[in-house]
Amino acid sequence: MAKNFRTGMRTALVVLMVLVSVGAFAGGQRASATREIKLANFYAPTHPVNIALNEVFVPMIEEGSNGRFTVQVFDSSSLGAERELTEGVQLGTIEMGVAGGLLSATYPRIGALELPFLFSDFDHVWRVFDGEIGEQVAEDFEDAGLKVLAWIGNGFRVFSNSVRPINGVADTRGIKMRMPENDVYIATARALGFEVVAMGFGEVYNAMATGVIDGQDNPLATLYASRFYEVQDYVAISNHMFSHGSIVMNLDLWNSLSAADQELFRNASRETAILQRRLLAEGSDEFIRLIEAEGLTVTFPDIAEFRAATESVRANFARNYDWAPRFIETILSLDR
Numbered sequence: 001m002a003k004n005f006r007t008g009m010r011t012a013l014v015v016l017m018v019l020v021s022v023g024a025f026a027g028g029q030r031a032s033a034t035r036e037i038k039l040a041n042f043y044a045p046t047h048p049v050n051i052a053l054n055e056v057f058v059p060m061i062e063e064g065s066n067g068r069f070t071v072q073v074f075d076s077s078s079l080g081a082e083r084e085l086t087e088g089v090q091l092g093t094i095e096m097g098v099a100g101g102l103l104s105a106t107y108p109r110i111g112a113l114e115l116p117f118l119f120s121d122f123d124h125v126w127r128v129f130d131g132e133i134g135e136q137v138a139e140d141f142e143d144a145g146l147k148v149l150a151w152i153g154n155g156f157r158v159f160s161n162s163v164r165p166i167n168g169v170a171d172t173r174g175i176k177m178r179m180p181e182n183d184v185y186i187a188t189a190r191a192l193g194f195e196v197v198a199m200g201f202g203e204v205y206n207a208m209a210t211g212v213i214d215g216q217d218n219p220l221a222t223l224y225a226s227r228f229y230e231v232q233d234y235v236a237i238s239n240h241m242f243s244h245g246s247i248v249m250n251l252d253l254w255n256s257l258s259a260a261d262q263e264l265f266r267n268a269s270r271e272t273a274i275l276q277r278r279l280l281a282e283g284s285d286e287f288i289r290l291i292e293a294e295g296l297t298v299t300f301p302d303i304a305e306f307r308a309a310t311e312s313v314r315a316n317f318a319r320n321y322d323w324a325p326r327f328i329e330t331i332l333s334l335d336r
Contacts, residue, residue, distance in 0.1 A: 033068060037061065039053065039071055039094075039098075040094050043222065052276035053272060057247075086103070095249065109137050109140055119156075131334070150270045153280055157242070158223070162234070163233075166299055168305055204216050218243070223235070
C-alpha cells in the first residue's frame with residue numbers, strides 16, 4: 001500500500017510539474033504576445049488631441065484588450081515632424097499617428113478640405129467629415145497605406161505675428177508668414193498678401209524667436225499649447241481654414257487584427273474623437289482670454305474682405321480637378 005501511495009504521489013507530482021510547465025509556457029506566450037502601439041503626433045502635451053488620447057484612447061485599448069496591447073503616445077514631434085511620422089505610419093515603423101493634410105500633394109481631395117473659408121463653424125465641419133465626404137477622403141488615406149479610425153480637428157486657423165495688428169488685407173504687407181508645406185496653405189497666405197516662408201512645424205518657435213519669420217498660422221489651441229505667445233505680439237482671429245486631423249493606423253497592421261480587435265480600436269478612436277472635439281469647441285473663447293492674459297493684442301479682421309481676397313484659391317482649385325466643383329458644393333450645402 002505504501003508502494004502504491006508513493007507511486008501515486010510520483011504520478012501526481014509529474015502531472016503537477018507538467019501543468020506548471022504548460023502554465024509557464026502559456027504565460028510566456030501571453031507576455032510575448034503583448035504588442036506595444038506607438039502613437040505619434042506633433043501636438044504639445046496639453047493640446048486637446050493629447051489630452052483625449054491619454055484620457056480615453058490609452059485606457060480603452062489597454063483595458064479592453066486585457067493588456068494584450070499597450071499604447072505609448074509620443075507627442076511634440078518626438079518621433080519626427082508631420083512628414084516623418086506620417087511616413088513612419090505608412091511604412092509600419094510607427095503603428096499609429098495623427099495625420100493632417102500632408103498627403104494633399106498626392107491626394108488633392110485631402111487638400112480640398114483645407115480650402116480657405118469653406119466651413120462656417122464646428123457643426124458644419126463634423127457634418128462633412130462624418131458623412132459621404134469623410135468616407136471619400138478616408139479612401140485616399142487607405143490608398144496611401146493609412147486606415148482612418150476617426151476624424152478629429154486641430155481647429156480653425158488664425159494668424160499671429162510680431163509686426164502689427166491685422167484688421168484687413170492692407171495690414172498683411174511685408175509680414176513674413178510661416179505656412180506649412182502645403183500648396184493650399186501657401187496659396188491662401190499669398191492671396192492675402194503675406195510673404196510666405198514654408199517650413200515644418202518643429203522649426204517655427206525658434207524661427208519666430210530669431211526673426212527668421214514674423215508670424216505663423218495655426219489654431220488657437222496650438223498657438224497656446226506651443227507657447228507661441230512668448231515670441232508673438234498680435235493675433236488675428238481670421239478662421240481662414242479648418243485644420244483637420246485623423247487618428248490613423250498602418251493599414252497592414254489593421255488588416256492583421258481580428259475583427260474584435262478592429263472594433264476595439266475603432267471604438268476607442270471614436271470615443272477619443274468625441275472628447276477631443278468637445279474640448280476643441282469649448283476652448284475657443286477660453287484660448288482668446290488666455291492669449292490676451294499673456295499680453296497679446298487680439299483683432300477680428302474683416303472676414304468678408306479676406307474671403308474675397310482668397311476667391312482665386314478656391315476657383316483655381318476647382319478648375320484643376322473635374323471632381324472639385326461638386327465636392328466643394330457638397331461641403332457648402334451642408335452648412336445649415
